[in-house]
Amino acid sequence: MNDSNYCPHTPQEIQEMLSVIGISSMEELFAPIPSELRAKTFNIPPGLSEFETYDKMKTIAGENSSDMVNFIGGGFYDHVIPAVVDHLSGRAEFYTAYTPYQPECSQGTLQALFEYQTSICRLTGLDVANASLYDGATACAEAAMMALRITGRNRIIVDGCVNPFSRQVLKTYLYNLDVEIIEVPPLDGVLHQEALKLLLNDEVAAVVVQNPNFFGSIEDFSSIVGQIQSVGALVVASVYPISLGLLKTPGEMGIDIAVGDGQCLGNPLSFGGPSFGFIAAKKASIRNMPGRIIGETVDKKGRRGYVLTLQAREQHIKRHKATSNICSNQGLCALRGLIFLSSVGKEGLVEMARLNRDKAEYAKARLAGIAGVSVLQTAPTFNEFTLFLPKPAEAVVGALMKKGIVAGVPLSSYFADSENALVVTVTEKRTKKEIDLLVKELEVALCS
Known part of the structure; x- marks a missing residue:
């Protein structure tokens, strides 16, 4: 360890901590991590001034191809991002806002997120939406967990045409739960409906589909939705929000929960993030929905106001009964989605x-x-x-x-x-x- 490193613990304290967890060295602590995934060294070069750091970052960024x-x-x-999206989302009252736990000083943020929820409901044709999730893949996994809670069952069927990243995140989310995930292999780039039907029974909590799917195919799930719901299972559909300008909405298909990624709604590509996930559902499912939900009410003088509602679902009120520990509420990215939809119309x-x-x-x-x-x-x-x-x-x-x-x-x-x-x-x-x-x-x- 060289003198330029900063470590708040003495060697003796480190040894005491290692003893408590039953190992003898730091090497042993990191032993489960495959060698090819470990950092080669934790010795970093000496610090740079602000000017030097900025110049170095510009040099690195200049190596990217930006005209492809x-x-x-x-x-x-x-997608196109109207200039108004950057302008309004960059205002300090939005840009610096945090989760609005104190409604008396957060009315602007609360109203914006309420309007965002309303836009998502209108876009999907469903009754309720939350104030955003981390991204589309985690929204898909959260929807599956909603279905597990609602039905009390432990089996999820996933169409093999669903985005591979979403399928992987779903597996990661459910890895330590007593849940079986069954994938239905694609058939010529669409859902293999006959194979799916053979898997439907009273143990299935949800069937997860996507429209348009990862291959680009458009499917109308209206006919299969009823058969899935007839065995008591829910239908979760991942959708591409821009496509809903033309396609049948999840609500029109009778789908129970719709999810998706909002990057295409006014958020730049930015090497894959940040983005926001959205989730919308039928009203009956609202108490099992994760994340923040903004409600409209009136104060004692009859004036319209906005508050976080149904907070007993959340970890800061009842941790042991929380529907999810969602701390990465992508409020600013969701706001950009709202401004995009409002400006495009x-x-x-x-x-x-x-x-x-x-x-x-x-x-x-x-x-x-x-x-x-x-x-x-x-x-x-x-x-x-x-x-x-x-x-x-x-x-x-x-x-x-x-x-x-x-x-x-x-x-x-x-x-x-x-x-x-x-x-x-x-x-x-x-x-x-x-x-x-x-x-x-x-x-x-x-x-x-």
Whole structure:
């Protein structure tokens, strides 16, 4: 240990703590961590001044490629963000606000989050929503835990078309619980409904689906929802909020709980975060919903006011009866979602959704015209679709990156026998010129 390190504990104190937990050294403490995952050293270089640190960070940031044409999706999307989103969310009264436990001095934040909840309810067609979750994947896991509490059962069925990241987070959340998770393998990029039906019984707490799914396929779950609910199970649907400008809402399908990621609602990509997750449900489920819930009321003079409501569900009131220990309430990111939806408006959201769909259809048709390339889906798609290439997708993506194009997400890391599969995403930001460039360079890459 060198003199530049700071450690508040003496060697004697460290040894005492190790003795209490029954080990003899720090090396033994970290032994369960695989060697390849351990830090090589904890000795850090001497500190830098503010100017030196800023200059170093600029140098590192300059190594990033910032002018790539982006056709990546898979849960995070390159959408337009109106300037008003940055302007309003950057105001100090919002930017510095904390969880509004004291309503008398938090009315602005409370009203904003109440309006956010209202927007999510209108977007999903469901009755109640909370004031945001960490991200879309954790929202999916929280919804599954809601279903476990509501039904008292211990089995979750997950469609294999659900985003792999959400499925992994779900497994992590439920790892130490006595819960069985069963995945239904995809069938041509959609839910294998016949396989699902064979698994339905009175032990199933919930079935988790996604629309549009990870392959980009759109599905109307209306017909299967009733069959799932007939055995007493709930239906959890992960949805892409921009797509709801065109698609049937979860409420219209009869779905019990809707979740999703709000990154596409006014939050930049930012290397994958921060974002916010949303969750909406039928009113009967509200006491099992995790997180903050803002309610509208009146004070003793009859004036409208806002408060945190149903707080007996939360850990700061009844820890042992809390529905979840959600400390990472993404209030500022959720506020950006509200400002985005308010500025775009109902008709604007419909127009944005149509642009996504129409541009993706143009790209799909052009790309499918390349020799050796085919489209997975027979089902309709929104702004993502899966291509089968005559070459390994990772190699093709690598070749196109040298041309300034990020062509999509290779599926080989997530699904077996998918070495040549590529998910391509086209948002409203992609121009005809950029799509045509993708087609041209993909054709070159496949012929070389």
